[in-house]
Amino acid sequence: MRIHAFHRLFLHRQAVATRVFNARGSKVVRCDYCQVATKYCVCAYQPDIDTDVAVMLIVSESEVFKPSNTGRLILDAVKEGYVYQWNRTEPADEMIALLENDDYQPFIVFPDEYVDVKSRLIEQPVQSFCAGKKPLMILLDGSWREARKMFRKSTYLQHLPVLSIQPQVLSQYMMRKSENEQHLSTAEVAVLVLDQLGEQAASKMLDEWFGVFRETYLLSKTRIKPDLTRPALKHYLAANPQLDD
Structure with missing residues (x-):
């Protein structure tokens, strides 16, 4: 199993925490990495695929502790992944350096209705927009309320282009209630953007x-x-037999 940035942030936050974060289902004994019950651990089946994109997750204060989080799944699939704890006024220096790196074309994925400056919106196919640079997909990982706050109050993100997606199907995310059933989970958003x-x-x-x-x-x-x-696991392994060793 490949340990990535989301795992490292979780383990760090867990080590320095002064109190236990009691999410729903906290009585379940979970794997520290895949966050499902240890007797059903799926770490051995983590994806192994190469891509030409990078992903940056900016996570809200408590999101990293929520076992229902799907952002970690993206870093399971995209090997060049970065995760930073959101801070309104003191963003990580490493994150800012990455956003300013000319080798990358960063863009935030967010609904266009929340973009006040419409010139920030990417109007052409995003693959063409990023031509010549490695795409850096930025996802704000938290509840919908938290994501809106991060989008609006992060001055260091305000100059970045925005990709708005229009999902054609309802979310299949069933682990956490949303204000709107058309709101996709973080992983579902990444599926559409990768395509x-x-x-x-x-x-x-x-x-x-x-x-x-x-x-x-x-x-x-x-x-x-x-x-x-476990039909979904069986289907996944049948489609990726190299992972079932």
Whole structure:
């Protein structure tokens, strides 16, 4: 299993925490990495695929501790991934340096209705927009309320272009309630953007991996009758036999 930036942030925050974060399902004994019940751990099946994109997650204060978080799944699939704790006034120096690196074309993925300066919106295909530079997809990872706050109050992000997506299907995310059933989870957003960037193999892999996580996460839910045959995992491994060693 490849340990990535989200895992490292989680373990660091866990080590320095002065109190226990009690998310829903806190009584379940979970794997520190995939965050599902240890008896159903899926770390051995983590995706192994190469891409020509980079991803940056900016996570809200408590998001890194939520076992229902799907941002970590993106870094399972995209090997060049960066994760930073959101800070309104003191962003990490490393993050700012990455945003200013001329080798990358950073862009934030966010709905156009919240973009006041419409000239920031990417109107052409995002793959063409990033031509000549490595795409750096920036995702604000938190509840919808937290994501709006991060988008509006982060002055260091205000100059960056914005990619707005219009999902054609309802979210399959069932682990956490949303204000709007058309709001996608962070992983579902990344699936759509990867496809637009021409990374169809990575998009498909992440979509299937998201299905595995959703299925496995729900196995520990007492209100839902679990399907212990794990059809999503079987489908994923059948499509990626190299991962089932």
